[in-house]
Amino acid sequence: MVSGIVLPIKKVNSLVDQNISVEIKDEGCKFEGRLAAMDEYLNLHMENTVEITANGRRELGDVVIRGNNILSIAPLN
Amino acid sequence: MVSGIVLPIKKVNSLVDQNISVEIKDEGCKFEGRLAAMDEYLNLHMENTVEITANGRRELGDVVIRGNNILSIAPLN
Amino acid sequence: MVSGIVLPIKKVNSLVDQNISVEIKDEGCKFEGRLAAMDEYLNLHMENTVEITANGRRELGDVVIRGNNILSIAPLN
Amino acid sequence: MVSGIVLPIKKVNSLVDQNISVEIKDEGCKFEGRLAAMDEYLNLHMENTVEITANGRRELGDVVIRGNNILSIAPLN
Amino acid sequence: MVSGIVLPIKKVNSLVDQNISVEIKDEGCKFEGRLAAMDEYLNLHMENTVEITANGRRELGDVVIRGNNILSIAPLN
Amino acid sequence: MVSGIVLPIKKVNSLVDQNISVEIKDEGCKFEGRLAAMDEYLNLHMENTVEITANGRRELGDVVIRGNNILSIAPLN
Numbered sequence: 001m002v003s004g005i006v007l008p009i010k011k012v013n014s015l016v017d018q019n020i021s022v023e024i025k026d027e028g029c030k031f032e033g034r035l036a037a038m039d040e041y042l043n044l045h046m047e048n049t050v051e052i053t054a055n056g057r058r059e060l061g062d063v064v065i066r067g068n069n070i071l072s073i074a075p076l077n
Numbered sequence: 078m079v080s081g082i083v084l085p086i087k088k089v090n091s092l093v094d095q096n097i098s099v100e101i102k103d104e105g106c107k108f109e110g111r112l113a114a115m116d117e118y119l120n121l122h123m124e125n126t127v128e129i130t131a132n133g134r135r136e137l138g139d140v141v142i143r144g145n146n147i148l149s150i151a152p153l154n
Numbered sequence: 155m156v157s158g159i160v161l162p163i164k165k166v167n168s169l170v171d172q173n174i175s176v177e178i179k180d181e182g183c184k185f186e187g188r189l190a191a192m193d194e195y196l197n198l199h200m201e202n203t204v205e206i207t208a209n210g211r212r213e214l215g216d217v218v219i220r221g222n223n224i225l226s227i228a229p230l231n
Numbered sequence: 232m233v234s235g236i237v238l239p240i241k242k243v244n245s246l247v248d249q250n251i252s253v254e255i256k257d258e259g260c261k262f263e264g265r266l267a268a269m270d271e272y273l274n275l276h277m278e279n280t281v282e283i284t285a286n287g288r289r290e291l292g293d294v295v296i297r298g299n300n301i302l303s304i305a306p307l308n
Numbered sequence: 309m310v311s312g313i314v315l316p317i318k319k320v321n322s323l324v325d326q327n328i329s330v331e332i333k334d335e336g337c338k339f340e341g342r343l344a345a346m347d348e349y350l351n352l353h354m355e356n357t358v359e360i361t362a363n364g365r366r367e368l369g370d371v372v373i374r375g376n377n378i379l380s381i382a383p384l385n
Numbered sequence: 386m387v388s389g390i391v392l393p394i395k396k397v398n399s400l401v402d403q404n405i406s407v408e409i410k411d412e413g414c415k416f417e418g419r420l421a422a423m424d425e426y427l428n429l430h431m432e433n434t435v436e437i438t439a440n441g442r443r444e445l446g447d448v449v450i451r452g453n454n455i456l457s458i459a460p461l462n
Contacts, residue, residue: 007114008122008141024456025146026103026411031457037392042120042143043427045393063459064393066427066452067143069410071101072108074140084191085199085218102223103180119197119220144220148178149185151217161268162276162295179300180257196274196297221297225255226262228294238345239353239372256377257334273351273374298374302332303339305371315422316430316449333454334411350428350451375451379409380416382448 012038012073019076022046025069029053031060032076042067089115089150096153099123102146106130108137109153119144166192166227173230176200179223183207185214186230196221243269243304250307253277256300260284262291263307273298320346320381327384330354333377337361339368340384350375397423397458404461407431410454414438416445417461427452 015035022031022044033049044067049060092112099108099121110126121144126137169189176185176198187203198221203214246266253262253275264280275298280291323343330339330352341357352375357368400420407416407429418434429452434445 008116008120011114011122011139011141024410025101037396039393042141043393045396060457060459061462062396063457064396064427065457066455068145068453069456070143071146072137072140072142074137077138085193085197088191088199088216088218102178119218145222147220148223149214149217149219151214154215162270162274165268165276165293165295179255196295222299224297225300226291226294226296228291231292239347239351242345242353242370243372256332273372299376301374302377303368303371303373305368308369316424316428319422319430319447320449333409350449376453378451379454380445380448380450382445385446 009038009040009042012042015073015075020044020046021074021076022065023071023073024065025071031063031065033060033063039067042070042073044070044073086115086117086119089119092150092152097121097123098151098153099142100148100150101142102148108140108142110137110140116144119147119150121147121150163192163194163196166196169227169229174198174200175228175230176219177225177227178219179225185217185219187214187217193221196224196227198224198227240269240271240273243273246304246306251277252305252307253296254302254304255296256302262294262296264291264294270298273301273304275301275304317346317348317350320350323381323383328352328354329382329384330373331379331381332373333379339371339373341368341371347375350378350381352378352381394423394425394427397427400458400460405429405431406459406461407450408456408458409450410456416448416450418445418448424452427455427458429455429458 020035030052031049033046036047037045044065046063049063051058051060095112097112107129108126110123113124114122121142123140126140128135128137174189184206185203187200190201191199198219200217203217205212205214251266261283262280264277267278268276275296277294280294282289282291328343338360339357341354344355345353352373354371357371359366359368405420415437416434418431421432422430429450431448434448436443436445
């Protein structure tokens with residue numbers, strides 16, 4: 001289990017400097033942008049961020065997202 | 078209580094490399110895919126992931142799901 | 155306060171191998187089944203689990219429920 | 232600040248063996264019963280518990296309530 | 309960053325023995341009363357507490373509010 | 386990963402004494418004001434704070450916002 005303990009965090013860390021898609025819990029919204037930095041709580045610092053909801057897209061630029069409200073993180077294809 | 082303290086995490090760890098079904102709290106959605114890795118917070122790294130909602134199925138591929146928003150994890154039969 | 159600090163967890167631990175009823179927060183659903191194992195976060199490993207909602211009953215079998223989404227745990231009479 | 236750090240927990244501890252009212256977040260429900268034990272996370276073990284909702288009262292007996300889903304705890308007058 | 313790490317908690321601690329207004333997340337309700345004690349998790353012990361919702365005011369007296377369900381804390385003017 | 390572990394918190398710390406916009410999870414509301422102090426949990430002490438909802442703006446002045454209910458933090462342009 002030693003390797004299993006770090007792997008999801010490591011997976012996110014491997015996405016630093018790449019474009020990611022972040023789904024937010026209970027919000028029907030997601031953030032897309034470049035992952036600038038992350039920490040062990042999955043707090044994310046994103047750049048060139050766009051918030052996408054049912055109402056459309058909104059440019060947010062530089063933003064810090066708190067980890068506990070994140071549902072999922074995936075590379076943006 | 079010593080063995081009880083680790084068992085739910087160990088149960089999830091035993092599902093690594095298997096297909097699992099993950100129900101999300103408050104979302105009416107679930108994720109199905111191969112469990113690639115997990116950690117002590119039940120953060121999950123899943124592969125070949127499909128998100129299933131009332132609106133249908135969506136291919137997500139590689140995704141990290143934050144543990145605190147997970148309601149339940151079960152082997153996929 | 156020394157004894158008070160451990161008692162709710164110990165109460166749940168005393169239910170291992172018994173049938174329990176687990177109410178989920180905000181979900182209008184509960185899980186019933188045999189408590190196989192628990193840990194200090196109230197993560198539960200349940201067996202022969204049935205999910206009960208307003209829509210009926212669903213057999214889940216073996217399932218791990220994350221502790222933070224649990225509202226209450228009680229012995230099943 | 233030393234005394235302030237422990238006091239809310241101590242206040243709840245002083246209610247052990249008394250009847251309390253516990254309001255649940257987002258649920259429109261509360262639990263009333265005797266506080267048998269508590270811990271530092273405000274996990275509560277209650278006895279002779281009654282769940283009170285807009286739909287009426289339900290006898291729960293012995294129940295463990297997870298602390299993070301509790302909104303407030305007060306002595307029952 | 310050393311001073312920044314403690315300041316929000318210290319700000320709340322400076323409100324002990326004063327009247328405060330506490331907004332609850334997702335509830336459309338707030339609590340007003342005297343802050344008797346607080347801890348590092350922002351658990352609050354309040355006295356002479358009034359719960360204010362769209363339905364009116366309710367006297368709660370002595371109450372402990374769990375920190376994680378608090379949205380904001382402010383001095384009551 | 387050493388630098389990644391601290392960066393989102395450091396990014397927020399760099400905003401102390403600047404005007405920020407704080408979006409709250411599930412609330413359809415945001416807070417704008419001067420960031421006076423923050424801590425490692427992203428608890429924020431804000432000054433000259435305005436709460437902005439669909440119903441309009443409300444002056445809050447001095448307020449402490451608990452970190453776990455924050456969705457995102459961004460510099461206010």
